[in-house]
Amino acid sequence: MNALGMQVAFTLPLNFPLVAAAAMHHLTWFYPAIMIALGSHYLPFIFMYGMRQFGVLAGILITAGVLLGMYVPSSFSLGGWLTAVTLLVFAFLERRTALNETSRTRRLRSAMAARNGTGGEKHFRRSKAASSRRTPEGGRCF
Numbered sequence: 830m831n832a833l834g835m836q837v838a839f840t841l842p843l844n845f846p847l848v849a850a851a852a853m854h855h856l857t858w859f860y861p862a863i864m865i866a867l868g869s870h871y872l873p874f875i876f877m878y879g880m881r882q883f884g885v886l887a888g889i890l891i892t893a894g895v896l897l898g899m900y901v902p903s904s905f906s907l908g909g910w911l912t913a914v915t916l917l918v919f920a921f922l923e924r925r926t927a928l929n930e931t932s933r934t935r936r937l938r939s940a941m942a943a944r945n946g947t948g949g950e951k952h953f954r955r956s957k958a959a960s961s962r963r964t965p966e967g968g969r970c971f
Contacts, residue, residue, distance in 0.1 A: 833877060841870040860908025864894030867912065882926070886919050 844866035852859040868890030874883035890912065897908045 830877065833873070837870070837873045837877065840873075841866060844869070855902065857902050857905050858898050860906065860912065861894040861898035864890045864897070864908050864912050868894065880923075882919070882923060886915070889915055 848859065848862040848866055851862040868887040871883045871887040871890070875881060875887075893911055893915070894908065897904070897911070901907060
């Protein structure tokens with residue numbers, strides 16, 4: 830996955846010559862072209878992180894970039910502002926999602942530990958440390 834992440838990271842800078850060509854043709858297409866390139870950059874994240882939310886973000890950026898380029902050609906900076914607002918809103922929504930998943934995982938672990946009669950989080954730390962011990966023969970203790 831690490832190599833895929835590196836390749837995906839370079840897709841955006843490699844699209845900059847295409848953005849420059851669009852901006853040379855019509856200067857007001859600069860931000861819409863960046864929006865389309867950035868949206869396409871987020872598409873592989875759906876697979877990499879297993880989060881469909883990146884598909885929504887990509888769809889919003891690509892659609893808004895196309896619509897701004899086609900129907901609002903007189904505005905130069907509107908695409909930049911829309912991209913900034915979209916990314917900020919997405920960042921806060923995803924942070925909330927990540928925090929909810931973390932708290933849900935903790936609750937599940939505590940519930941499992943209570944059901945098994947163990948000491949909760951401490952049990953998971955101990956069991957992890959215990960599983961790394963070796964037997965005199967070189968095998969793992971379970």
